[in-house]
Amino acid sequence: MTITLSGIAKTFGDFTAVHPLDLTVPEGSFFALLGASGCGKTTTLRMIAGLEEPTSGSILLGEDDITRLPPHKRPVNTVFQNYALFPHLDVTENIAFGLRRRGVKSVSKQVAEMLDLVQLGDMARRKPRQLSGGQQQRVALARALINRPQVLLLDEPLGALDLKLRRQMQLELKRIQTEVGITFVHVTHDQEEAMTMADSVAVMYGGRVEQLGPPAELYENPRSTFVANFLGTSNLIEAEVLSPGTAGPEQLRVQVVGADATLRLPAARCAVDGVGAGTKVLVGVRPEKISLAHTDDADSVPRGVPEDHNRLTGRITDASYLGVSWQYVVESPAGTQLTVYEQNVSRDSRLTPGAHVVLHWQPAHTFALDAAQDAAAGEEAV
Template sequence: MIEFRSVSFTYPNSHAGITDISLSVATGEIIAVLGQSGCGKTTLLKLLAGFEQPTEGEIWVNHKNQQNLSCAERRLGIVFQDYALFPHYTVAQNIAYPLKINRVADIETKVQRMMDLVGLTAMEKKFPSQLSGGQKQRVALARALIFEPQALLLDEPLSALDASLRDEMRTEIKRIQQALNITTFLITHDQEEAMMMADQVAVMGQGAIQQCAPPKEIYHQPNNLAVARFVGKNNIFLGVVLTPTTVQTQLGILTVMATTLAIGSKVNIMVRPEKIIINPLSNDVNVVNVDEVVSSQFLGHLNEFVIKSQGERVKIHTIFADHQLHLISLPIHAIHLIMENPL
């Protein structure tokens, strides 16, 4: 279990850092900390690992306060972005290193067991220069796990791999993490990686947690505009609540899921591009005329259209290559209201 309790940190002679971070990660869970460069996610990892100490607040791991404990005393396994393997050591020697410096017994058996777990069987005598990117990643992961750490810290672990290897290693890391039931703290800027691997996603911005929730909630129900704009692609329109189930927008009056927001409230309306229906049936709700198709792009797995209706631009993702767009529909369940200052 990992807990950040009202943790703040500011770098010396700087305003950069994090402010009042509170997070709780249950044993065996993966949390992905997601955000743009400079948002503070790497600072969180440094504080958890013991490379920096909080200015305020406390960090607890497995019900123990980590204050003033060294990196070694925290017993956390860390996989860095560049793997940090010893080039003059073999695979087996790299993996065995944490056991060797701690003079643990039966090293060879433990190394072999770990190599089998991460898929490196029969590669113990190879050197890092002889390995692929994915194999190096497995060595780094095995070395981080070999001494049975309290938790696993992953710092942008897949950013150096090509797309196909990233997909493979996401699945592998998740498999290994579940097999060991180890609490995992993942730092990433890759949204797909966070959504696929994590039990919780914490979206950071300007040194603070904007939202922390399961991936589906982060994607479909962002709690503010910062999260809505950062995670995935979207359409955001300004609206005013007319009744508990309708809002006035530039596109017209839209029917929405029942809301408790006050009549007259200004809201932002988010609709994901893939939720929009093109050329809907006559009895569909929230049907909108297409005045102009502004652009059309083939993206491989889908087509992206940008249309204009009532002066409002709407982005649409669909598998259908239909250039004869006359009407679109915004399904009720696809409309998410965000109560916040107007755009």
């Protein structure tokens, strides 16, 4: 069922938790509200659930206005972080609770279907204390889904799990959503969680939706410094646009502030209106898009720098082994420390702190943002 929020807002006294926002959650999608604590994502979810009354605006479920409906009259169920299972009931009775409360007499078939869906058939008679965190989470999901809601709301449902189990449950949640085919709205502060599971993500900041779209679109084409920094890591470099068109109608050339370097980027990846010569921008590139070449090899083959790549010079100040990759911190004349991730395949042993290097990457992997924005926005929220 499609959810449509129109001008929905919430204030608590003098504090505005959610500024008026318009948002459409497509039917059958896995939709994530992503943001740091206090951004308004949970308040938005609670307004959909009927647990908070909007100060203004309306909420439609399909064609039906549910803005003033009490929670128990909405075809919506919510799964919370603490699961709220009944400790004295076994798995079967926990799952059947909602049906029994509605007076349904025969529940065995529906409970069996839910146990099969969440793959807990062999644990039907266990009590919650006999289950792992992930198993308890599955019971909570089954208990919500057995009521056949048109929308399932998930409020930080994996927050209490350890990292490995959380990643397993991310895949399980996505599998379950695909099988049941109903609309899931998932609130989380975990960027990886949102990007792993969601079809669409709304990044919230200060009670507003900063950017909305598929995870890959948000990551590759952030429209603000907050999104660039909050979703992963970005290197943002101060630059000034040279005459548009000097690199071709589909590319921009920029001069790096403080360095003797020009960079190129696709014009379509510049999130600045009215770009002209002299426009100040923040040029961005993700750490995994950058390669390092030792200065001695910069012009050699095969370790050298391709002629069509953007390049900056620098000096390595730190090298950290992360298992799947190496993380380098490079000091550059561009006036900022740049982070580089290189896959742990074949490492040049000369890439150690103190080494002089050339950072290079494809122009297509470059984006540009408005330099009037705070270059550090989003970093403190990660």
